[in-house]
Amino acid sequence: MTDQTSTPPILEIDNLTVDLPDGNDRRHAVDGVSISVGPREIVCLVGESGSGKSVTAFSVMGLLPKGQLTPSGGAIRLMGENVLEASDERLRELRGARMSMIFQEPMTALNPTMTCGDQIEEVLTTHTSLDQAAREAKILDILEQVQLPDPPRMAASYPHQLSGGQRQRIMIAMALVLEPVLLIADEPTTALDVTTQEQILKLIKDIQRTHETAVLFITHDFGVVAEIADRVAVMQWGKVVEEGPAEAVLKRPHEPYTKMLIGAVPSFTPHGRAREAKAPVVLATDALCKTYGGGGFFQKARAVNAAQDVSIEVRRGETLGIVGESGSGKSTVARCIARLIDPTSGHIYLHNDDIAQASQTRLRALRRRVQIIFQDPYRSLNPRRTVGASIVEGPMNYGMGAKEAYERARSLMSLVRLDPGALDRFPHQFSGGQRQRICIARALAMEPDLLIADEAVSALDVSVQAQVLELLDDIRRRLDLAMLFITHDLRVAAQVCDTVAVMHRGRVVEYGEAAEVFGNPQHDYTRALFAAAPGRGFDFGSAAALAAG
Amino acid sequence: MFGFIIQRLLATIPVLGMVAVFVFLMLRLTPGDPAAVLAGDNGSPEQVAEIRESLGLNEPLVVQLGIWIGNILQGDFGQSYFFKKDVAELILLRVEPTLALATTTLIFTIMVAVPIGVIAAYKHGTWIDRAVMAFSVAGFSIPVFVLGYILIYLFAMQIDLFPVQGYKSITDGFWPFLHRLILPSITLSVIYIALIARITRASVLEVLGEDYIRTAYAKGLTPNAVLLKHALRNAAVPIVTVIGIGIALLIGGVVVTESVYNIPGLGRLTVDAVLGRDYPTIQAIIMVFSFVYVMINLLVDLTYSLLDPRIRY
Numbered sequence: 001m002t003d004q005t006s007t008p009p010i011l012e013i014d015n016l017t018v019d020l021p022d023g024n025d026r027r028h029a030v031d032g033v034s035i036s037v038g039p040r041e042i043v044c045l046v047g048e049s050g051s052g053k054s055v056t057a058f059s060v061m062g063l064l065p066k067g068q069l070t071p072s073g074g075a076i077r078l079m080g081e082n083v084l085e086a087s088d089e090r091l092r093e094l095r096g097a098r099m100s101m102i103f104q105e106p107m108t109a110l111n112p113t114m115t116c117g118d119q120i121e122e123v124l125t126t127h128t129s130l131d132q133a134a135r136e137a138k139i140l141d142i143l144e145q146v147q148l149p150d151p152p153r154m155a156a157s158y159p160h161q162l163s164g165g166q167r168q169r170i171m172i173a174m175a176l177v178l179e180p181v182l183l184i185a186d187e188p189t190t191a192l193d194v195t196t197q198e199q200i201l202k203l204i205k206d207i208q209r210t211h212e213t214a215v216l217f218i219t220h221d222f223g224v225v226a227e228i229a230d231r232v233a234v235m236q237w238g239k240v241v242e243e244g245p246a247e248a249v250l251k252r253p254h255e256p257y258t259k260m261l262i263g264a265v266p267s268f269t270p271h272g273r274a275r276e277a278k279a280p281v282v283l284a285t286d287a288l289c290k291t292y293g294g295g296g297f298f299q300k301a302r303a304v305n306a307a308q309d310v311s312i313e314v315r316r317g318e319t320l321g322i323v324g325e326s327g328s329g330k331s332t333v334a335r336c337i338a339r340l341i342d343p344t345s346g347h348i349y350l351h352n353d354d355i356a357q358a359s360q361t362r363l364r365a366l367r368r369r370v371q372i373i374f375q376d377p378y379r380s381l382n383p384r385r386t387v388g389a390s391i392v393e394g395p396m397n398y399g400m401g402a403k404e405a406y407e408r409a410r411s412l413m414s415l416v417r418l419d420p421g422a423l424d425r426f427p428h429q430f431s432g433g434q435r436q437r438i439c440i441a442r443a444l445a446m447e448p449d450l451l452i453a454d455e456a457v458s459a460l461d462v463s464v465q466a467q468v469l470e471l472l473d474d475i476r477r478r479l480d481l482a483m484l485f486i487t488h489d490l491r492v493a494a495q496v497c498d499t500v501a502v503m504h505r506g507r508v509v510e511y512g513e514a515a516e517v518f519g520n521p522q523h524d525y526t527r528a529l530f531a532a533a534p535g536r537g538f539d540f541g542s543a544a545a546l547a548a549g
Numbered sequence: 550m551f552g553f554i555i556q557r558l559l560a561t562i563p564v565l566g567m568v569a570v571f572v573f574l575m576l577r578l579t580p581g582d583p584a585a586v587l588a589g590d591n592g593s594p595e596q597v598a599e600i601r602e603s604l605g606l607n608e609p610l611v612v613q614l615g616i617w618i619g620n621i622l623q624g625d626f627g628q629s630y631f632f633k634k635d636v637a638e639l640i641l642l643r644v645e646p647t648l649a650l651a652t653t654t655l656i657f658t659i660m661v662a663v664p665i666g667v668i669a670a671y672k673h674g675t676w677i678d679r680a681v682m683a684f685s686v687a688g689f690s691i692p693v694f695v696l697g698y699i700l701i702y703l704f705a706m707q708i709d710l711f712p713v714q715g716y717k718s719i720t721d722g723f724w725p726f727l728h729r730l731i732l733p734s735i736t737l738s739v740i741y742i743a744l745i746a747r748i749t750r751a752s753v754l755e756v757l758g759e760d761y762i763r764t765a766y767a768k769g770l771t772p773n774a775v776l777l778k779h780a781l782r783n784a785a786v787p788i789v790t791v792i793g794i795g796i797a798l799l800i801g802g803v804v805v806t807e808s809v810y811n812i813p814g815l816g817r818l819t820v821d822a823v824l825g826r827d828y829p830t831i832q833a834i835i836m837v838f839s840f841v842y843v844m845i846n847l848l849v850d851l852t853y854s855l856l857d858p859r860i861r862y
Contacts, residue, residue: 063766096769108760113782113857122778123768158858174768 008080009036010181010214011060011099015074018055018064018238029055029069031238035216037182042208042215044225044246046261047235048461049432053218056235057184059084060216061101062091079181097127100175104187106167110159116170117155123177142173145210146203164326165196172203179211186218193325193488198532201228220461222265223491223535226250234258264466266491268536270514280351282482283337283370283450284313288346288356290332306332308506310346314450314499319476319483321497321514323490323529329506330486334452337484338370339363350450368398371443375455377435381427387438388423394446405445412441415478416471433464437471444475451476452484457492469496490533494518502526550854553862554847561843568839569621572832573614583630583826604630617832626833631825636833639818646716647814649726650806651799653734654741659792662742663781666749666788671776673754681746688743693802697736697809704732714811733810737802741795748791752784759783785856793849797842 018030030052037043047053058064060076062083075082078099083091103109111119117139124135143151146169159167168188175183185204189197205228208215219225225232229246234257242255253259288310293303307329314320322330336343339355348356355366374380381390391412392405400408410420416437427435436456443451453472457465473496476483487493493500493514500517502510502525510523521527530536584600585592592600601607605616620627626636669681705713711732717725756762757780765775800816807816815834822830854860 061767063763092769092771094769095767101767103760103764105760109764111761111765111779111783112859114779122765122770126769126774160859171764174764 007039009038009077010041010079011035011037011216012077013056013060013074014077016056016059016071016076017073018052018059019070019072021068026237028072028238030059032074033235033238033240034074035233035240035243037214037216039181039214040209040212041230042205042217042228043231043233044217044219044229045233045235046219046222046225048220048261048463050237051235052238053235054186055238057101057186057216057218060182060184061095061099062086063101093127096123096175096180097178098180099182099184100178100180101184101186102168102171102175102188105191106164106171106188107191109171110167112159114158115155116157116159116162120155120170120174120177123174127178138177139173142177143170145176145207146170146173148173163196164192165200168192168196168200169203172200172207176207176211176213180213182214182216183208184216184218187220188217189224190219190221194490194534195325195528195532197224197534201534204228221534222250222262222462223533226535234261260463264463265535266466266469266489266495268491268494268518268530268533270494270497270518279315279317281313281349282316282351283484284311284349285333285337286311286347286349288333288336288348289344290329290336290341291344305506307336307343310501310503310508312501312508312511314482314484316449316482317476317480318498319473319485319496321485321487321493321500322503323487323493323500324503325488325529327505328503330488330503331454332506333503334372334454334484334486337450338372338452339367340372368394368446369449370452371446371448371450372452372454373436373439373443373456376459377432377439378459380439381435381442383427386424386426387430390427391423391438391442391445394442398446408445409441412444415444415475416441431464433460433468436460436468440468440472440475444479448481450482450484452486454486455488456485458487458489465492472496490518490529502529550862554851557847557850561840564843565836565839569618569832569836570614572835573617574610576828576831577610581826583828586826587630617829621836626836627829629822629827629830631822631827631830636829639830640815640833640837643813643815643818645718645814646812647803647807647816649719649730650733650737650803650812650814651796653727653730654737654799655792655796657734658738658741658745658795661738662745663749663788665742666746667753667776667781669746669750670753670757670780671772673757678750681750685743685747688739691739693736693740693805694809696739697733697806700732700736701809716810716812716814729810733806733812736809737799737806740802741799744795745788745791749784749788752787753780756780756784782856786853786860789849789852789856793845796845800838800841 013033013035016030016033017028020027020029033052033056035043035045035056045053045056055064055069059071060078060083064071071084074084076084078094083094086094110116120139120142121135124130124138130138139155140151143154148154148166148169154162154166154170159170162170171188188204189200192200201224204215207213217228225246231244232246232249233240233243234249234255235241236257242249242253242258249258250262253262288307289305290307291303291305310329310333312320312322322333324330332341335341337348339358343356346356347354350366350369353366355363358366381387388406388409391409392402395405395408396402406423409423413420413423418434418437418441427438430438439456456472457468460468469492472483475481485493485496497514499512500514501508502517502523504525510517510521510526517526521530582597584597584604584606587600588597605613608616617627628634629636629639632639665681669678672678701713704710712729715729717729719726762775762779765779803814804816804819806812807814808820818830819834821827822834850862854862
């Protein structure tokens, strides 16, 4: 933390109010927010979706969508200059040169048709009169600074040729090439794997120190806050509800909302409930393999082993977690088990039936017994059908009468704690968490033996996530379901899983009881995963208990 | 890339083969007898039979087809029944006007449609956008021949700005050549401008919502730079696809436009050949058009890889 009394702040947001268009649930997206960021300081703006944290950040950059969100009061001073009153031209001069921004999705934030070098160069041609040679030297220098290997090759690459982490480094290079005084980072690591996230956070910290940049860091993740913040401002419904030094806010939150948010972060300590060892095995795979690609007729295609030799089992009433980073093959395994894709070799036993190579006609009878809940509740429900129609479709396909199916849908809605009277509404009338409950009800309507949750809570806010996790666990217990839980989030896995399989590059590298895997990881990769988890030095579960007590 | 081109060129052989058989059979299944047309209204049945014999129309269909394809493979498209000339020579004579009309139409279309589409997308929801869309609907709705006559009436008869009809070869000088092509090109372009402007607008509008557009603004670029350097190129693939389809469809429009403006091109030749049941000429024209279609598709696919580095063959 820096001494704020002696140095004027780089960024001073003073009583900012941003109006929402008419007809929204509230009048202001941002309501009287005051935040300041001093030199060499990282301020984290934390909140759930809809809290106004991104709107605040975009107001600073002058990038709010025109006509939809309009700043109506207050001031935003960048080194004393009010950017809300600046002309379009002046704003363009400031953007990229004095203040820059990096975004959440490195996969889509770069122009796919320009090389990375050209995209960085554009910043230089727009804001400086450097000649070609000087520009090239500067590009290579900044690529070196963001620790990308082989800078000339990186500069000549197109975004799609780089990994997510590398693209985010390109974004950072682009943002920092002109040494702005302020960097705004909008959830820059949310879309990245945990090991990549760790590296990017470290890079932002290092580079911020050497360049003495002030950073406004937007995030929803308290793990990240614990990792990077000097100061924290917590936002809810457009207002800052709590602000202070990071240590103090994390360890001694005052406001109930902050306490709730910190308390909702899942703990690393496994739940440690007793397993019933004699429960029958619902699902077992034996040496399951899935290979993509292989030789085409004219092209030489590279064969990718998405899953290799995967042997796992799930007993009734038990949850198996498959944990891994993107590309580890965890979703491939889930999709093979549900036979949404065909496995290349190996066996999948559902009770005693081997369904790995079952024909489509045989599968039809088996489909009912395995159901999936997908990651994105916004896209996994048909927007043009009522949620009731979505829920009864499955059972009616298997011959249930409409009356009975709706009867079941109503009781399932109560089970997932939604109003049974809401069956004739459409998905857009529900929030993300409610939609995921509907997806759960839809899956349960088929009365499956095995429920697969493929990153089912990853798109949800942390407080909603906690509720959905609790619901899933409750349902597993009440219906004595076998559950396969796919996640990249170790904290979530610790909360719901009885057994855990860690996947890396298509193979299961560690497999055992959750308490064993979490308490005493054996494989190097598992250890690396744990080491990379943000905020690992901060035990959220017990902190919440402390705060609540 | 090179392998891809060879592969695609080889693939044209079965396509053209199928077109050949299909066209041949279709023509013979449609009513109308070339011999009767040639004999004229006063021809006796004996004369008709004689002509049929001399044209080889009494042979079994399979034999006729075999002879025709055999001749094509030797580069001989046969003799026109109606014009009494080599079909190949006949087509070559008519290629220039059609090519000229198609080229000027295409250039005019792209020069108008792409900019107004981009502007409509950028000014999304304003009166400019609505005006472009209204023009688009009108452009779709008006038939080519109606528009042709309206333009002739206004610009050739009321104000004597352009000639009513006719064509002059480029060898007679560039201005006389272009002067006679302006009205026909505008007539023919309107529907394509409507189509391509719409696609451009939709495509650019979609791209303007992408994250990298926000990144470009965050870098401090001007709206013009964002539109031209970042939006347009990413929006280009669907636009090029539709331009490709447009060129293919253009040939259909050429038939009508050439008739309205009395231009001696392939379109007019097609109409004359169909009316005269001139089998060899119709067959040859369709073969030429099919080959052009296939080549345009290949060009469009190659353009994709120029526009988008993610597309590689």
